[in-house]
Each structure stands twice: as C-alpha cells, then as structure tokens.
Amino acid sequence: MGSNGQVLGITKIADAGDPKLRWNVVIVSEGYRSAEMAQFKTDADQFANTLLTTAPYDRLRKGINVYRVDVTSTDSGARDPTGCGGTGAKPKTFFDASFCTSGIRRLLVGNSGRVIKVVKNLLPQFHLSVLQVNSPVHGGSGGEVPTFSKAPNAVEIALHEMGHSAFGLADEYEYFAGCVADHGHDNHSGSEPSQPNVTTNKNRATVKWRSLIQAATAVPTTQNGNCAGCDPQPAPVPAGTVGLFEGADYFHCRVYRPEFNCRMRNLNQPFCGVCQQVIEKKLAPFLPPS
Ligand SMILES: [Zn+2]
Incomplete structure (x- = not known):
C-alpha cells in the first residue's frame, strides 16, 4: 500500500461543527498526481457545494460536515481496459480504480477497503466516504464507497449512488x-x-x-x-x-x-x-x- 502515491492529509471543507455530533462525509482523491492536487481541491469544493445545495441536504446542512482527503497517485486517471472499448490506459494510482468492472465500461470501481482504511485512520467518526476519480470518462458505482469520475454529470452520479450507499434507496x-x-x-x-x-x-x-x-x-x-x-x-x-x-x-x-x-x-x-x-x-x- 502506498507505493503508487501518498496520503497527504485531511481538510474540513464544509464546517457544521464537532464531528462527534454531525454527519461526516469525506471525499477522497484518486488518480491525481501531486501537480493536480489544486484541481482536486476545486473538484471537492464543487462536490460539497452541489451536495449542500441539493434538496433535502440543503435543509440539513447544519448537520453535515464535508471533509477532503488529499491522496496523490503516481499517474493520472484510471484504468480503462480495451475489452470494454476503453483506451487501454493503465495508470499507477493509489486506489487502483478501473472502468469496465464486470465487463461494463461505465462501472468505475476502486479498492473500497483501502479507501475506508485511509479515511478511518484520519477521521474515525466518518459516516460516508466517496471516491473522486480524475478521469473524463463517464462512470461511477455504488457500494460501500460511492465512486464517480469527472465526466459531465459526475456529481449527479455521486448523489444517486449515495442514495444507495448511505440511505438504502x-x-x-x-x-x-x-x-x-x-x-x-x-x-x-x-x-x-x-x-x-x-x-x-x-x-x-x-x-x-x-x-x-x-x-x-x-x-x-x-x-x-x-x-x-x-x-x-x-x-x-x-x-x-x-x-x-x-x-x-x-x-x-x-x-x-x-x-x-x-x-x-x-x-x-x-x-x-x-x-x-x-x-x-x-x-x-x-x-x-x-
Ligand atoms: Zn425517489
């Protein structure tokens, strides 16, 4: 673990108070090189802003903290196997995110166990972590760690997948x-x-x-x-x-x-x-x- 990048730290980007009392959402970076971390900051702020202005979260924002966990990767992007019509890209990334899970190109999945381990270590009181993958290809997935790319509508994918992961919808x-x-x-x-x-x-x-x-x-x-x-x-x-x-x-x-x-x-x-x-x-x- 860690040979393809580095965990830099955690930053609170929407502050509703003591994490022991609030619902804590953590957005984690995947496939961003060191030089791209300013872009992740922008992407994380956009996620937090969209989340907290979307009903019903807008009415609940006094109960929601959002954190950003900066993790660098050696290479940019995500794996995109040719078997699904992808580019064949095989970047070295911290959480090994890949399109084409189960043979479906848009199914973008990273190593959820590794994400949970990193987040738990930095914020034991976290409730939900989401993985932002630095790729323009359309994709995402639900499961324990909702995952989404940077394609247009990607934050929408995250909001939909959070409905499954956090609320059992x-x-x-x-x-x-x-x-x-x-x-x-x-x-x-x-x-x-x-x-x-x-x-x-x-x-x-x-x-x-x-x-x-x-x-x-x-x-x-x-x-x-x-x-x-x-x-x-x-x-x-x-x-x-x-x-x-x-x-x-x-x-x-x-x-x-x-x-x-x-x-x-x-x-x-x-x-x-x-x-x-x-x-x-x-x-x-x-x-x-x-
Ligand atoms: Zn509904």
Whole structure:
C-alpha cells in the first residue's frame, strides 16, 4: 500500500461543527498526481457545494460536515481496459480504480477497503466516504464507497449512488439491460422490496408511503399497458405528486415508485418526496437543537 502515491492529509471543507455530533462525509482523491492536487481541491469544493445545495441536504446542512482527503497517485486517471472499448490506459494510482468492472465500461470501481482504511485512520467518526476519480470518462458505482469520475454529470452520479450507499434507496428505473433489451424483467415477483422507495403494494390505505399521498391522487397513478417494455406514457400529474407509478426496481410491471420522476430514476431530477423524507429522517439526529 502506498507505493503508487501518498496520503497527504485531511481538510474540513464544509464546517457544521464537532464531528462527534454531525454527519461526516469525506471525499477522497484518486488518480491525481501531486501537480493536480489544486484541481482536486476545486473538484471537492464543487462536490460539497452541489451536495449542500441539493434538496433535502440543503435543509440539513447544519448537520453535515464535508471533509477532503488529499491522496496523490503516481499517474493520472484510471484504468480503462480495451475489452470494454476503453483506451487501454493503465495508470499507477493509489486506489487502483478501473472502468469496465464486470465487463461494463461505465462501472468505475476502486479498492473500497483501502479507501475506508485511509479515511478511518484520519477521521474515525466518518459516516460516508466517496471516491473522486480524475478521469473524463463517464462512470461511477455504488457500494460501500460511492465512486464517480469527472465526466459531465459526475456529481449527479455521486448523489444517486449515495442514495444507495448511505440511505438504502432502491433504483426507481424500470429496466435492467434496457427497455427493449430486457428479458425476464416484465413482471416483478410480487414480494415486497425492503427498500423504502419501491413497493408492490397498491393499496392506498397500507402502502408504506401512504402519508404522502393526497386523497385526490389516483392509486395506482399510472399503469403500464404493455409489460414487455417500459411504460412510454408521460406524467399525468404535476411534478412533485406522490402516488403509485408502475415500473421500478428493474421491472416493467407489478412494482411501483412514489413519483413520476426522482434522482433514483434519472440523473438531474430532484429526489422524490419519499426519498427526501428517508434522507431527512436519517440525518435529523445530526442537526443541532434549534
Ligand atoms: Zn425517489
């Protein structure tokens, strides 16, 4: 460990107070050479600013510390195997981040165990670490350490992946390989998913997000007329309406999401009301007394 770079240290970049009391997010650099650390500072500041101005984090910012951990790498970028159509780049980097995990080019993964070890050593009270990879290629991943590149929309990828890693949210999109390419994703099994933002229960009196559904909203709110593919219909209700929209959790039918759209369904969309409530409930204990 360490032969491909060096851990320089930790800096608090958004200060909400004592880390023993707050929710602590740590952004770690991967694939930045010593001469590129000023760029990482800029990238980390951009991440912190986007996080803290995105609902519901904007309402919770008094409970959130953001830290930056500066780690240099010998070389710039990330591995990009030719087997996935990549450039074949094989830079020597501290956390060995690589595209093409499981044969999918955009699946960008580093050595999560090594990231956790470095962060724990510098800030034992950390709650979540994210890995910023210095590559312009589109990519990212979830798991224990949400990871994202510097492609346009990369911070959006980080926000989506944090929804999985820190808050146990499900994907709200209704396909696996693709709306047309899918096989075996027409109908959900019917068993209730454990995640708070997808359901197979279409009973308005008992569905898990019933408290957010207005009496005037139809339930189900949309139904997919052709379970062989994704539902093409536009939203029949204004944005922000919570109901039951068919198609979620990688299946075209028999499973529902809370709003027509959500950051857990599409990048550059706000989190739906249910996802926002889940995040708020988890972070409320970290807020100072008002
Ligand atoms: Zn959602």
